[in-house]
Amino acid sequence: MGDEFYYDIDMTTVSEGDFPAIETEMKKIVQARTPFERREVSKADALEFYKGEPYKLEMISDLKDGTISLYKQGDFTDLCRGPHIPNTGFIKAFKLTKVSGAYWRADQTKAQLQRIYGTAFFSKKDLEEYLYILEEAKKRNHRKLGTLLDLFSFHDEAPGMPFFHAKGMVVWNLLLQYWREEHQAAGYVETKTPIMLNRELWERSGHWENYRENMYFSKIDDYEYAIKPMNCPGGMLVYKTRPHSYKDLPIRAAEIGLVHRHELSGVLSGLFRVRAFHQDDAHIFMTPDQIKDEILGVLKLVERIYSTFGLGFHLELSTRPQRSIGTDKQWEQATLGLKSALAGYGKEYVVNEGDGAFYGPKIDAHIRDALKRTWQCGTIQLDMSLPDRFDLSYIGADNEKHRPIMIHRTIYGSIERFFGILVEHFAGRFPLWMAPVQAVVLPINDELLSYAREVTSRLQGKGLRCELDSRAESLNKKVREAQLMQIPLILTIGEKEKGAGALSVRTLDGKVNYGIDYDRFFEQVLDHIVKRRLDLNVFSN
């Protein structure tokens, strides 16, 4: 798995305090240059060899008949497909990294084993490089930067539910503003549905049966309500408020919906995994022959939006899970629809059998973050069940009632998660267009305060998010703090600037651009913002 390895052992608990002792022992094994000897045996022989070892026996009996490979190294023989390095001396650098519990065969009902993680390389340099990246990733951690930059916070009073601060909301609103621009251009309309809906609705949608353990409930006037974990049932009700003609389709109805899901306490993780979040949802209602084009349209929108942030992604197709609603035929048709759209898009994708939602197969877009983890953000889920359950219809050219096809889709996925990914992706250094504070004005001394005030309001008048640092601190200190707060345009105001009617602009790459007149400043800055450019030095050309 990537750069790391792990080994599960059924034993009393291990902690990181035990690592030095284990590593010393590992060092001995490496120094001994013990060879690995591969041996192929029959399944029966393997079962005989490992009698008394229940875990190995279970693994072996699940393997196909035929030869099974064993690797012997000293007095230890392990079951492994291989290949292995010739001897233990080939390991030039290694380190144990973490320890955790892991269920046997990832099954909660089975025994919990001790899983020890480590990493190993053919050279010390490679190991150091790997550890350096881990270190860098720690610095970019969105939880730390969120506190430092005053973007958001978490409180014991609402575990897993983020509080966005004033500066965080600036970024939030810009993300949505951009999103609305793109969606309007792509032919979407926007809707909004309530957070609480009654139990009957969730029974009708199938969530009561399939998703109840993740939902929050409330009782009002003797009626049971659920706080929505998904937006779709509400969207169904909106669709049903009036008859639809085939001429109206496709209807692309977006909704920034606030959903709540009771996730297990142990899985919460900053903005990446929360219990309350906003989805940039949309439900597209269409005729069967529009499936391919509509999905292709979403894929193109995904690509367009991610590229604005300089983010890469890959696609995964997930098929029917064990627990699901709908008929075999519906699933087949739905899965085929997604596959043909993917083929039309032409980009390679991964297939996850049995990983779909309970109401339909899906295509997920995964972004790669600064910690090298991939995060599912965008998702396109074809749903041939809900339209049935809610008896959706449209009138076709034949003047008959037909069932529309529906997809659910997101692009940011969870706005909270996407926000967190962006914080790490940019290391807190947002591009000019989305920076909470775009410019700060630093007067060199108090004599220049009133002029600096004028400059500040002049910039604000042009729509720039600009602040004045009027504190009686040294210029050095104010520059330092502006840099640390990742403010993209740092403007110092001294006699020179006042006299020449020009600006000295320091950008976040540390470069200072002297003598920029106001016309040029506004022209280049506003152009940079409008184009949502990603580069730091606004005046580079």
Place this chain on the structure above:
RNA sequence: GCCGGCGUAGCUCAGCAGGUAGAGCAGCUGAUUCGUAAUCAGCAGGUCGGCGGUUCGAGUCCGCCUGCCGGCUCCA
């Protein structure tokens, strides 16, 4: 939910083997008026996550709860 680790001032962290809390930064006040990453001085700031227990005495030991972190599982 499960396994492991944590929880000391707004932030980052000290606090040795139980004797009753400390630093830097931030904040406030005053002085300084400075040309591109920390001017100086003073002041203030903590029921040491919560509850209970052991003890003459608990931030330090034990138990439970809670939250966070890393995994398992799950997932937007």
